[in-house]
Amino acid sequence: MEEDELESILNKLEPPDSRYGAKARTADAAWAKLQQSQSNKNQRKSLFSVFSNAPAARNFAVACSLILAVGGVLSYSVTQYSRSGGGATEEANLINNAQITQYPASVRTATIRMVINGIKVQELNFTPPENFDTLTNFKTAVFHPQGGGGTYRHAPATIMANKRPGQWHFNAEFEIEGIGSSRANHSDGNELLAFLPNIKEETCLKLNKDLGISGPIKATENYAPAYSKNIISNYTWPPRERVLGDRKTPGLRGQPFGCFQNNDGTYVYFHTLVER
Numbered sequence: 001m002e003e004d005e006l007e008s009i010l011n012k013l014e015p016p017d018s019r020y021g022a023k024a025r026t027a028d029a030a031w032a033k034l035q036q037s038q039s040n041k042n043q044r045k046s047l048f049s050v051f052s053n054a055p056a057a058r059n060f061a062v063a064c065s066l067i068l069a070v071g072g073v074l075s076y077s078v079t080q081y082s083r084s085g086g087g088a089t090e091e092a093n094l095i096n097n098a099q100i101t102q103y104p105a106s107v108r109t110a111t112i113r114m115v116i117n118g119i120k121v122q123e124l125n126f127t128p129p130e131n132f133d134t135l136t137n138f139k140t141a142v143f144h145p146q147g148g149g150g151t152y153r154h155a156p157a158t159i160m161a162n163k164r165p166g167q168w169h170f171n172a173e174f175e176i177e178g179i180g181s182s183r184a185n186h187s188d189g190n191e192l193l194a195f196l197p198n199i200k201e202e203t204c205l206k207l208n209k210d211l212g213i214s215g216p217i218k219a220t221e222n223y224a225p226a227y228s229k230n231i232i233s234n235y236t237w238p239p240r241e242r243v244l245g246d247r248k249t250p251g252l253r254g255q256p257f258g259c260f261q262n263n264d265g266t267y268v269y270f271h272t273l274v275e276r
Contacts, residue, residue: 097207099156101257104168104194104271110142110150111192111273121192121274126170127232128152134233142170161198161267169195170273173226173238177245178254179275190241192274195227197266204259204267217251217260224262227270244270 111124123140129152132144141147155166172190179191205216226242229235244260245253252258256272 097159097203097210100159100196100199100203100207100269101271103153103155104196104257104273107142107150107168107170107194108271108273110148114140114142114148115274121172121276122237124148124192125232125235126230131232136233155196155199159199159203161200166196166198169197169228169230171195171227171229171231171235172276173229173242174223174270175241175243176252176255176272177243179245179256179272189276190238191272191276192231193227194271194273196269197224197227197262199259199267199269201261201267204261204269207259207269211255211258213251213255213258215251217249217258219260219263220248222263223268224264224266227262227268 114124115121119140125135125137125141125147126143127135127141129143132138132141135141135144138144138146142150143152155168157163157165160166170193172192174191174193175189176191176193208214208217223242226238245251245255249260252260256275257270259267259269261267
C-alpha cells in the first residue's frame with residue numbers, strides 16, 4: 001500500500017476515544033503526530049501501526065486494512081525508548097511485552113477479515129498447522145492459507161514463567177463485562193478470546209500498567225479448565241457465560257485485553273479477537 005493510499009485511509013477514520021485508557025492515549029499521540037508529519041514516510045507508517053491497534057477505531061473494516069498494511073510499531077517504540085535513555089533490560093522488557101500484544105492483534109485481523117467475508121463467528125476454527133489434516137473445511141480455519149491466512153506460533157520463552165515457549169489458547173468461554181452484548185445464563189454474549197497462561201508476574205503487572213489497569217487482578221475461582229480450551233474440530237460452544245470483569249474480577253470490566261492471576265497463582269494474558 002502506497003503513501004497516498006494510507007493517507008486516504010487515515011482521512012476516513014475518526015480520532016480514538018481517550019475513555020479506552022492507555023492504549024487509546026497512545027493512539028491519540030499517534031493521531032496527532034500523523035496529522036503533523038509530512039516528511040518521514042517510515043515514521044508515518046510505524047505510527048499508523050500504533051493507531052491501527054487502538055480499540056477505539058470506529059471504522060472496523062478500515063482499521064483492519066491498516067493493520068494488514070503496516071506493522072512498524074515495535075521498532076518505532078524501541079527506537080524512541082532508546083533515544084530517551086532506556087536501559088537494555090527495560091528495552092528487552094518492552095520488546096517482550098510488545099510481542100504478547102502484537103501477536104493476538106494479528107490473529108484478530110485474520111478473524112475479522114474472515115467474518116467480513118461471510119464466515120460466522122461460530123464457524124471459526126483455530127486448528128494448528130500440524131493438524132490441518134483433521135479439517136473438513138479449510139475456509140473456516142484461521143491459520144490455514146485458504147482460510148484466514150493467520151500465523152500460528154508460540155509465545156517466546158523469555159516472557160514465560162517456566163522459561164519454555166508458551167501456548168496460546170483460542171476459545172469463547174468468557175464474556176467480558178462492559179464489552180459487546182450480554183445475556184444472562186447464555187453464551188450469546190461471550191467474546192472470542194485469545195489466552196496466554198503462565199506468563200511472568202512482572203510481565204503481567206507491566207502489561208496491566210501500560211493498559212491503564214491498576215493493581216493485581218486476582219480471580220477467586222479456577223478459570224484454567226475454561227481458558228485452556230481451544231476452538232478446534234471437537235470444540236463445543238458453552239451453554240452459558242463465565243464473566244471477566246464482574247464482582248470476582250472488577251478491574252477487568254470493559255477491558256478488551258489485560259492480565260489476571262488465576263486462583264492457582266498462574267498469570268494469564270487475554271486478548272479480545274471478536275466482541276459479541
